[in-house]
Amino acid sequence: MAKTWYPVIDYLVCAECGTCAAKCPHGVFDSAKAPSPVVKNPEACIDHCHNCGNRCPTGAITYVGDNTSWVPPHGTQKSKETGCSCEGHCC
Ligand code: SF4
Ligand code: SF4
Incomplete structure (x- = not known):
């Protein structure tokens, strides 16, 4: 447990x-809002878990309190700048 x-x-x-909400086994996300990811129970998140961030296809997830050198494995810096999830295909 970690707030x-x-x-x-x-x-x-x-x-x-919807991947993050579907794959977190700790009920952090609001299942009623899926596939939109809404963090409902942040206190249930596991300290230093990067499971949802590692599965996110666009690199949209970061973590409060993360002082590791972890970076989202998917998504591009360009897509983060533009908000587009094309990963370089259209912009
Ligand atoms: S970091 Fe782990 S425990 Fe926290 S929301 Fe993501 S999958 Fe769930
Ligand atoms: S794109 Fe990433 S943050 Fe958005 S619903 Fe999918 S896994 Fe979650």
Whole structure:
């Protein structure tokens, strides 16, 4: 349990695929709002877990309290700048 560690969604980058809400086994996301990712229970998030961020296809998830060198494995810097999830295909 950690109130100092929980996911933050960049909605300009999020593609609303629903993966994060579907794959978190700890009920952090509001299942009623899926596939839109809404963090409902941040206190249930597991300290230093990057599971949802590692699965996010657009790199939209970062973490409050993250002092590791972790970076989202998917998505591009360009898509983050433009808010487009094309990963370089259209812009
Ligand atoms: S970091 Fe882990 S525990 Fe926290 S919301 Fe993501 S999958 Fe769930
Ligand atoms: S996994 Fe990423 S793109 Fe998919 S809903 Fe979650 S934050 Fe959005």
